[in-house]
Amino acid sequence: MKYSLRQLEVFLAIAHHDNITKAANSLSMSQSAASSALKDLEDQFDIQLFDRVGKRLQINELGRLMRPRAEALLDQARGLESELMQHQTPGQLKLGATLTIGNYLAVELMAAYMAEHPSQRVTLEVANTSAIIEKLTNYELDIGLIEGEANNSNLEFIPWLEDELVVFCSPSHPLAMKSVISDQDLQEASWILREQGSGTRQAFDWAMRGFLPRFTILLELQHTEAIKRSVKAGLGISCLSRIALEESFANGSLVELNVAHRNLHRQFYLVIHKQKYRSAGIERWLAMCTNPDQFQV
Template identity: 35%
Template sequence: GASTTIGNYVLPPLLGGWAAWQASDQASAWQSKVQIGNTEKIARAVADFALDVGLIEGACHEATLQVTPWLQDTLVLVAAPTHPLARSTPATLDDLREAVWLLREPGSGTRETTDQALLPHLHAYRRSIELGSSEAMQQAAVHGLGIACLSRWVVQDKLAAGQLRCLATPVPAIQRQCHLIVPRHKQITPGLQAFIAFATAFATTPGNAALLQKH
């Protein structure tokens, strides 16, 4: 299982490497099944033994799970180039408080990180639109509906194309830790152990940072 940002932007190159590794190992047969949802749903499914392993970008609140730090992610504040705050001078906190915010739903790792980073400065979102996926948030931002706080993995193509712009604000840089989760009391099969080892190596291999910038 993977939370939505990881599932859409990190899992494809990870599984591409995994499939290539399996082929080079001449495995006789193997199948993978992927479930993508928000962090809360993936953690719950792993805790319920419905999934063998989860890759999540939010904090894990399930006490029965073993949580291992995995990749690091950066979140950025973005808006369309035509947005009033997409200018060379930094936006003020008052500007941000008056803006329309594009937000993920509660239970999303992106929403939890956004709340933790922004609400100490903004106190509340006075005007907001809640959307069920990071891609929907990105498209809404491209069309000028408001400001989004999204993973750089999500927005890098739109930034490069000039469809979005990072905002200069007094809010400190937003970093988050992604995690790999498994049940504490699950018997780890050799196949699952091999995948966990591969995912761990993927996160610590320097060349994969560049690979993720292309997806």
């Protein structure tokens, strides 16, 4: 074999950081050792995997083609090493979740996993749907838990939970007194919405298709709590997952609006790269999410 797994690790680290020094630090190597590993890999096959732009290395077309296969190979090697050392015990997981799931569901799932495997580490990155999809595509995450849909042939989308979006306002808002909210009411209101690229915004735009351009969108915010505070302050109305609003509805600080003529139901998904090696930890997490009764915390 003309290449080593270490050379592939160096290649992938440089592809991630676009910088040899940062890549070497991430692998606890010297810069010279990392440079030599990349040079040996390229010289052995008479290829170039990066374009040199000053001190920066930019992955080229050949490097991009090689990257997913190198990721898959290293994932399999790490999984084999983990299983040989730990007798197929689930190990570390890198999770990515969209904001609603990350803030209201993921922590309990992580607690269940870590209670069963207390010596294993689970990391969670919370971002909007488009950011999680990008990181899954680049093998930077093991599993994604997302609110929206995406057209990406490299990823497998596994239906997970049903969710419902709810239109809401403050108790002092004029619409709070209405038993049914019409399309005209929705068009005349000021809206505070999630940002473009989020699963919540994607589902909202689909539900309100046809007359959304006539909406007055006052603010677009990335964080659920910021939207709830803005609505409580009387700046306008909004639409978020019922999961994020249960406590506010219970204490009366926010009021649900009846928009029964609009379909605000949506699907949560578990997402994994189709070429991702499914380690024991990944398989265990998927089983926990799809069959929660088998797990005891």
